[in-house]
Amino acid sequence: MTQSTDTVWSEPVSLIDRIPRSVAMIGLFVAFVALWQLVVVSGLVSPIILASPWGTAEQLAYVGHNLLTGDYMLTALWITIKEVVYSFALAIALGFSLGVLVGETGFGERAVMPYLVAIDTMPKIAFAPLFIAWLGFDIHSKVALATFVAVFPIVVGTAAGLHAADEHARLLFKTMGASRLQTLLKMKLPTGLPHFFTGLKIASVGVMAGAITGEFLGGGKGFGELIRVAASQLDTARVFSLIIYLSLVGLATFGTVVWVQRRFVFWQKASVGAEALP
Amino acid sequence: MTAAAAAGTVYELRNVTKVFPKRSVQALDRVDLMLAQGSFASVIGASGCGKSTLLKIMAGLLPPTSGSVVLAGKPVTGPRRDIGMMFQQATLFPWRTTMENVVLPIEIRDGKAAARAKHGEAAALLELVGLKEFANAFPNELSGGMAQRAAICRMLITEPAVLLLDEPFSALDELTRDFMNMEMQRICMARSATAFLVTHSIQEAVILSDVVYVMSPRPGRFVEAVAIDLPRPRTLEMITTPRFGALVDRIRARLDRGAFL
Numbered sequence: 001m002t003q004s005t006d007t008v009w010s011e012p013v014s015l016i017d018r019i020p021r022s023v024a025m026i027g028l029f030v031a032f033v034a035l036w037q038l039v040v041v042s043g044l045v046s047p048i049i050l051a052s053p054w055g056t057a058e059q060l061a062y063v064g065h066n067l068l069t070g071d072y073m074l075t076a077l078w079i080t081i082k083e084v085v086y087s088f089a090l091a092i093a094l095g096f097s098l099g100v101l102v103g104e105t106g107f108g109e110r111a112v113m114p115y116l117v118a119i120d121t122m123p124k125i126a127f128a129p130l131f132i133a134w135l136g137f138d139i140h141s142k143v144a145l146a147t148f149v150a151v152f153p154i155v156v157g158t159a160a161g162l163h164a165a166d167e168h169a170r171l172l173f174k175t176m177g178a179s180r181l182q183t184l185l186k187m188k189l190p191t192g193l194p195h196f197f198t199g200l201k202i203a204s205v206g207v208m209a210g211a212i213t214g215e216f217l218g219g220g221k222g223f224g225e226l227i228r229v230a231a232s233q234l235d236t237a238r239v240f241s242l243i244i245y246l247s248l249v250g251l252a253t254f255g256t257v258v259w260v261q262r263r264f265v266f267w268q269k270a271s272v273g274a275e276a277l278p
Numbered sequence: 279m280t281a282a283a284a285a286g287t288v289y290e291l292r293n294v295t296k297v298f299p300k301r302s303v304q305a306l307d308r309v310d311l312m313l314a315q316g317s318f319a320s321v322i323g324a325s326g327c328g329k330s331t332l333l334k335i336m337a338g339l340l341p342p343t344s345g346s347v348v349l350a351g352k353p354v355t356g357p358r359r360d361i362g363m364m365f366q367q368a369t370l371f372p373w374r375t376t377m378e379n380v381v382l383p384i385e386i387r388d389g390k391a392a393a394r395a396k397h398g399e400a401a402a403l404l405e406l407v408g409l410k411e412f413a414n415a416f417p418n419e420l421s422g423g424m425a426q427r428a429a430i431c432r433m434l435i436t437e438p439a440v441l442l443l444d445e446p447f448s449a450l451d452e453l454t455r456d457f458m459n460m461e462m463q464r465i466c467m468a469r470s471a472t473a474f475l476v477t478h479s480i481q482e483a484v485i486l487s488d489v490v491y492v493m494s495p496r497p498g499r500f501v502e503a504v505a506i507d508l509p510r511p512r513t514l515e516m517i518t519t520p521r522f523g524a525l526v527d528r529i530r531a532r533l534d535r536g537a538f539l
Contacts, residue, residue: 166367166369168365168366168367168369169369169371171339171363171365172363172365172369173386174339174357175337175338175339175357175361175363176357176382176383176386176387177356177357177358177359177386177387178386182386186382186385186386187371190371190373191371266373267372267373267416267417267418268372
């Protein structure tokens with residue numbers, strides 16, 4: 001027998017693994033829209049409850065045109081964007097400071113942390129009426145609520161990051177005679193950056209939810225108010241399209257955090273993405 | 279190399295005792311130790327025998343309960359720049375290049391400008407350990423052995439009077455470990471460094487040391503100082519010689535009696 005002893009056999013690959021990701025995603029989208037259209041056209045669900053895909057597409061074009069021409073919707077969107085940016089900045093400043101207090105000092109860890117945990121377990125959205133009562137119907141109450149929602153993940157991320165350094169790194173800094181500030185700045189903070197950014201990513205989602213909730217409950221002239229008005233007019237197609245534009249703002253915020261993380265935490269090769277979504 | 283004993287004492291511990299009152303544990307009991315200039319000493323013992331406590335006291339990270347700890351004529355009362363230390367993990371910081379990691383002790387003690395001024399010396403050290411090409415690489419591009427070489431450079435950059443080595447290569451695979459031990463000998467001889475090694479490995483202690491202190495636990499104390507009379511430079515081939523085997527056996531016998539009760 002001179003037959004080759006090489007054993008060549010192909011590993012079975014399941015059908016779904018052979019489909020490129022983009023094709024799978026588009027396929028699912030098309031199937032979803034087709035089902036949606038079918039449900040609406042068949043008359044199973046009233047168009048008042050569920051707008052048709054086509055109606056939504058029309059509204060998307062309408063809202064898009066309104067935004068591009070700088071009409072009232074752009075003004076509303078701009079207000080919401082301002083709320084998101086202000087509250088995110090506030091949440092970062094406040095969350096980072098509290099995180100350092102809690103993660104670095106014994107006082108913070110023992111006295112402040114229990115209160116933070118207690119407040120964090122509360123349903124924060126329920127505070128919205130209070131913020132409106134305290135700060136009025138203008139942008140301030142929305143910024144306050146969004147900051148309140150977003151600050152805790154940043155506190156936790158920062159504090160966890162400060163504890164992330166291992167025993168050897170601490171010992172090394174001690175043997176080098178490093179001061180507490182040096183240890184914080186040159187070791188603990190850089191080591192904790194990945195945790196900090198995880199907190200930021202969670203917060204970037206929360207900030208949006210907080211701002212829109214504030215607008216739902218407290219009125220004003222933001223994008224949330226547009227959604228509320230459209231919903232009260234039973235214009236579900238308009239609601240869908242507004243939500244889609246709003247989600248672009250959320251994506252941009254999240255994307256900015258990911259981009260900044262890639263630049264600042266360049267040594268962390270692991271991909272940064274969905275793992276931070278709540 | 280054994281003649282180095284005549285060259286003067288660098289590090290001296292007398293009657294060092296350490297008690298942890300909270301846990302009511304006596305970690306060290308009247309430990310005496312003399313490190314001669316240019317000598318290499320090891321301490322060997324089972325886990326929990328007080329080796330780490332001893333090393334922390336020698337590094338100025340922990341005060342002794344009683345006894346005197348004197349390095350280069352001055353009592354050790356805290357971390358000092360003339361004490362170099364190395365751990366099981368290389369602990370290089372991934373946001374700093376190899377070069378920046380090496381000059382970190384200078385940056386901490388004297389600031390960024392002083393650290394920059396030391397780049398030349400750091401480059402020479404990196405060349406000594408064979409990492410010349412990796413000065414500007416980041417640690418995640420280095421292998422485990424290479425990372426430990428960089429850690430050696432970081433330890434040497436302050437020109438310490440004594441090197442304290444806390445199982446520096448025990449996280450490496452055995453082949454790399456043997457090789458790194460020979461590198462360590464070469465580097466110590468090249469700089470006539472005084473070194474003190476804590477290890478679990480009898481073989482490692484014997485191949486590197488001029489004297490091996492056998493430690494027994496509860497309370498931690500030296501039960502014997504075994505002089506290693508193998509010629510320098512040591513080679514890995516010596517491991518198979520009868521003399522090497524005899525020394526290993528003798529240390530193991532002492533450990534068996536006291537250490538694992």
